[in-house]
Amino acid sequence: MTAQLLATLKLRGARVAARKPVQSYAPDDINTDAARLAGASGEDVADICPAHRWYPLALAPPMAAHALGRGPVWMSEIISEVRWPADVDVGFVETAGGVRSPLACDGDSLELLRRLEVDQLLLVADAELGTINSVRLTLAAVGPIPTVVYLNRFDPNNELHELNRRWLIEQDKLTVITNVHALVVAIEDTAKPPGRHHSAARTPAPDCRAR
Numbered sequence: 001m002t003a004q005l006l007a008t009l010k011l012r013g014a015r016v017a018a019r020k021p022v023q024s025y026a027p028d029d030i031n032t033d034a035a036r037l038a039g040a041s042g043e044d045v046a047d048i049c050p051a052h053r054w055y056p057l058a059l060a061p062p063m064a065a066h067a068l069g070r071g072p073v074w075m076s077e078i079i080s081e082v083r084w085p086a087d088v089d090v091g092f093v094e095t096a097g098g099v100r101s102p103l104a105c106d107g108d109s110l111e112l113l114r115r116l117e118v119d120q121l122l123l124v125a126d127a128e129l130g131t132i133n134s135v136r137l138t139l140a141a142v143g144p145i146p147t148v149v150y151l152n153r154f155d156p157n158n159e160l161h162e163l164n165r166r167w168l169i170e171q172d173k174l175t176v177i178t179n180v181h182a183l184v185v186a187i188e189d190t191a192k193p194p195g196r197h198h199s200a201a202r203t204p205a206p207d208c209r210a211r
């Protein structure tokens with residue numbers, strides 16, 4: 001979804017950039033998140049996610065790093081590796097998992113958003129049963145960051161999807177978007193260049209003891 005969003009913004013003339021500070025993925029996944037983002041933004045994939053932050057194992061990144069025998073992942077390091085080109089209108093930071101999913105031994109996606117001073121959250125949620133709970137829990141964790149909720153795989157003919165959408169708008173007073181074109185318009189209306197960024201195991205525990 002982020003890749004489609006980037007590609008559409010770019011087609012409409014915006015200078016876009018994406019960052020994925022760390023990625024983990026199934027070893028047979030040849031189209032990683034960073035590769036998809038690079039295909040959409042036109043950037044070098046290593047600018048999106050440095051090669052040494054690729055962990056080919058479907059676990060949270062610090063767990064994957066440990067299981068692969070790689071060094072520990074630290075928040076300060078992955079944050080210091082996030083650099084933006086000078087001439088960008090909209091920058092996206094893509095996290096991994098949910099906001100409380102570990103990104104590093106000493107921090108999660110929520111901490112990344114805070115430390116990067118993200119000024120807008122694009123919360124991608126499933127349109128299906130359970131979405132209201134997960135949206136509410138996420139927003140409770142995140143606190144007062146302007147947020148757009150995007151309901152992924154929304155089918156307007158699906159009554160549950162439509163009831164979920166209306167509940168989040170009417171009861172929770174959220175901005176809820178269900179198609180990429182409406183999302184593009186919302187982002188174009190509110191985008192600020194990054195600097196203020198925009199956005200978005202069964203193995204042994206990782207060794208996070210020593211730096």
Ligand SMILES: C[C@H](N)[C@H](N)CCCCCC(=O)O
Binds near residue numbers: 060098100101102
């Ligand atoms: C491998 C997968 N696609 C993601 N990159 C990692 C998701 C980690 C979730 C961890 C958790 O919250 O328990």
